[in-house]
Amino acid sequence: MFHLKNIAFFAYLIMVIIMINDISELYGRHINENLVDASLLNNSIVHKYVPIKVNSNTIYCKRCGQKTPVNRCKLPNNNYYCPVCINLDRVTKSIPLVYIDEPNDFKIKQPVLTWQGQLTTEQEKCSKDIIDVFNNNKTHLLWAVTGAGKTEMLFKGIAQALVDSKRVCIASPRVDVCVELYPRIKEAFANTSMVLLHGRNPQPYQYSQLTICTTHQLLRFYHAFDALIIDEVDSFPFVNNNGLHFAVDNATKEKSAKLFLTATPTNQMTKKIKTNKLSASYLPIRFHRHLLPEITLKYTKKWRENLKKHKLPKILLHKIEEKIKTNQRFLLFVPRIADLKPISDILAERFDESKWETVFSSDDKRMEKVSDMRENRKLFLITTTILERGVTFPGIDVIVFGAEDEVFTTSSLVQIAGRVGRKLDRPTGEVLFLAEENTLTIKSAINQIRYMNKKAKKLNG
Amino acid sequence: MDSCLLCNKTLGYDISLSFLLSFKSLIKKNVCEECLSRFERIDKTRICEACGRQMDKMGICNDCQKWHRLGDDFVNESIFKYNDAMKDFMHRYKFVGDYQLRMIFQNEIRKKIRKELVVVPIPISSETKKERGFNQVIGLLGDVEYVSALIVNKKHKTRQSTLNRKERIHNQQVFSIDEKAISKIVNQNVLLVDDIYTTGTTIRHAATVLRQNGVQHVFGLTLCR
Numbered sequence: 001m002f003h004l005k006n007i008a009f010f011a012y013l014i015m016v017i018i019m020i021n022d023i024s025e026l027y028g029r030h031i032n033e034n035l036v037d038a039s040l041l042n043n044s045i046v047h048k049y050v051p052i053k054v055n056s057n058t059i060y061c062k063r064c065g066q067k068t069p070v071n072r073c074k075l076p077n078n079n080y081y082c083p084v085c086i087n088l089d090r091v092t093k094s095i096p097l098v099y100i101d102e103p104n105d106f107k108i109k110q111p112v113l114t115w116q117g118q119l120t121t122e123q124e125k126c127s128k129d130i131i132d133v134f135n136n137n138k139t140h141l142l143w144a145v146t147g148a149g150k151t152e153m154l155f156k157g158i159a160q161a162l163v164d165s166k167r168v169c170i171a172s173p174r175v176d177v178c179v180e181l182y183p184r185i186k187e188a189f190a191n192t193s194m195v196l197l198h199g200r201n202p203q204p205y206q207y208s209q210l211t212i213c214t215t216h217q218l219l220r221f222y223h224a225f226d227a228l229i230i231d232e233v234d235s236f237p238f239v240n241n242n243g244l245h246f247a248v249d250n251a252t253k254e255k256s257a258k259l260f261l262t263a264t265p266t267n268q269m270t271k272k273i274k275t276n277k278l279s280a281s282y283l284p285i286r287f288h289r290h291l292l293p294e295i296t297l298k299y300t301k302k303w304r305e306n307l308k309k310h311k312l313p314k315i316l317l318h319k320i321e322e323k324i325k326t327n328q329r330f331l332l333f334v335p336r337i338a339d340l341k342p343i344s345d346i347l348a349e350r351f352d353e354s355k356w357e358t359v360f361s362s363d364d365k366r367m368e369k370v371s372d373m374r375e376n377r378k379l380f381l382i383t384t385t386i387l388e389r390g391v392t393f394p395g396i397d398v399i400v401f402g403a404e405d406e407v408f409t410t411s412s413l414v415q416i417a418g419r420v421g422r423k424l425d426r427p428t429g430e431v432l433f434l435a436e437e438n439t440l441t442i443k444s445a446i447n448q449i450r451y452m453n454k455k456a457k458k459l460n461g
Numbered sequence: 462m463d464s465c466l467l468c469n470k471t472l473g474y475d476i477s478l479s480f481l482l483s484f485k486s487l488i489k490k491n492v493c494e495e496c497l498s499r500f501e502r503i504d505k506t507r508i509c510e511a512c513g514r515q516m517d518k519m520g521i522c523n524d525c526q527k528w529h530r531l532g533d534d535f536v537n538e539s540i541f542k543y544n545d546a547m548k549d550f551m552h553r554y555k556f557v558g559d560y561q562l563r564m565i566f567q568n569e570i571r572k573k574i575r576k577e578l579v580v581v582p583i584p585i586s587s588e589t590k591k592e593r594g595f596n597q598v599i600g601l602l603g604d605v606e607y608v609s610a611l612i613v614n615k616k617h618k619t620r621q622s623t624l625n626r627k628e629r630i631h632n633q634q635v636f637s638i639d640e641k642a643i644s645k646i647v648n649q650n651v652l653l654v655d656d657i658y659t660t661g662t663t664i665r666h667a668a669t670v671l672r673q674n675g676v677q678h679v680f681g682l683t684l685c686r
Contacts, residue, residue, distance in 0.1 A: 073560075073561065075560055075594040075595055076594065076595050076596075076599075079594050081558065081560065081594070083559055083560075083561050086557060086559050087557075089557075090558045090559070092594065094594075
């Protein structure tokens with residue numbers, strides 16, 4: 001009889017032993033030679049290179065572009081490996097990476113664009129900019145407020161690129177964003193081959209014209225894409241991560257278009273725009289033409305000390321009670337994973353526990369819990385910043401508890417506020433920040449939203 | 462700045478005034494407190510006296526009673542439980558091959574080394590060595606001196622981890638002695654080290670080979686059980 005553990009282990013072995021037998025899987029991707037079937041390796045179109053370069057004190061990994069001190073990555077018998085990108089299979093000096101130049105071997109089936117929706121005038125303008133970016137292989141930033149309808153604005157540009165036999169990738173630093181994006185893109189391009197890749201996904205790789213993946217997965221590609229779109233560029237782990245910026249260059253062809261999307265650009269990006277180092281399109285108004293909900297800030301003094309004494313501020317308890325009574329769905333953001341359980345425990349003493357779940361990044365049941373919320377099986381989620389962006393739950397309110405904590409950057413606070421009022425049938429809603437004190441970050445989030453609303457009012461005339 | 466080998470978060474050090482005045486040296490950390498807290502130490506006040514597994518009270522577990530009936534009185538000590546954190550560690554260290562993770566438990570192993578015992582690590586097959594690039598047990602030993610007294614028999618191709626308990630126990634001898642090392646172990650007491658004790662077959666096979674080649678007494682030490 002097989003033990004459960006053995007079966008799990010067996011499954012793992014199969015996963016690792018999966019060999020590459022189909023030559024198309026090497027198009028624009030670099031793979032460890034020992035994972036590729038020997039019969040493919042004799043083909044003259046297969047290129048090889050040694051992925052690790054050894055310098056005097058460091059090694060350089062050509063897959064992820066990162067340096068590592070020699071003493072951290074030396075294996076016995078004079079071999080070296082890269083510990084930085086090891087979660088995408090280990091690369092070593094002794095095993096070459098193999099790849100085939102991207103041939104753009106796609107069959108175009110009409111109609112390419114199966115999306116039937118309409119764009120607003122403002123969206124149309126941005127959409128034209130995007131087509132231009134793709135046609136002329138430019139690097140460009142699209143700066144659009146939360147709920148502006150960024151994804152829809154991409155469609156015409158992507159369709160044009162696909163018709164031109166280009167290989168297109170949409171990448172995001174956030175798994176949740178990819179998972180949410182995939183069905184929408186699949187619907188809009190129903191006749192195009194498509195693959196979704198992320199670390200938690202068991203779907204096997206398949207050569208496709210359209211790839212949706214996390215930015216980490218870009219490291220597996222080598223000069224593959226003619227057009228690369230990066231959604232939520234300002235978010236962790238992409239922002240300030242040199243490895244992922246390297247991945248963008250490595251995954252795209254020398255002549256290719258790169259389009260960055262954001263609702264909350266970093267200072268570095270705005271500086272680049274101001275100095276004309278990066279071209280940008282700007283869309284300050286939501287697709288439904290209503291303004292962004294503004295932030296209400298209330299103070300909760302010494303909340304952390306009180307939480308240790310198993311107490312929550314009255315204002316928070318009242319708010320939650322009110323929302324439970326009126327069946328108002330919401331997200332409650334907290335700073336730390338460690339805050340989830342104590343808060344949930346206190347609430348469980350007063351309210352019906354089946355109304356909510358707690359969610360954090362490495363939560364095994366994260367996907368299930370998010371879909372429980374989406375399908376109305378839960379009234380609210382208590383979450384860390386992991387749900388700050390990319391996910392849309394229609395008609396929700398948000399509360400940020402401990403908004404002064406440093407994990408909430410200006411961009412995450414603006415994103416969190418942007419979860420509210422996204423649909424035409426409820427374009428408003430409550431955005432409540434509870435904080436120990438008013439911080440610079442909170443102030444600038446409040447100001448950023450006001451600034452965009454001011455611009456939007458001008459558009460509305 | 463150092464970061465945690467397991468979760469990559471930046472490692473913080475507590476450098477208080479009292480610490481500075483204590484003139485203790487700062488011990489270099491490899492792993493953050495949060496990751497470290499996920500590993501579970503075996504409570505030595507309630508273990509199986511033969512295999513070292515966690516029990517409700519001191520005694521001999523059912524598996525070891527079976528070994529005793531077969532006339533095998535091997536004694537093993539383990540440091541950690543094989544919980545989810547340890548499974549994940551083993552996966553990343555051995556199967557993904559993140560060799561730097563060896564540093565995490567080197568101190569734990571070093572504390573268990575006794576001067577009067579010759580340390581012998583369990584070997585790995587040459588195929589595994591080629592694929593993985595390192596012997597995970599030798600990695601855990603760090604700068605501890607050891608004698609590579611054992612070799613894996615050539616014809617033994619299946620990995621232990623692909624076999625179930627019954628198959629493993631009835632598996633034929635997988636190790637033989639390295640003739641060149643005999644002089645270093647004959648009439649000595651040996652501490653046999655492995656990464657994990659699962660059914661106990663591997664380490665017992667190794668112990669038998671050592672005893673057959675003149676070792677007086679063999680003790681077992683594994684990182685986890």
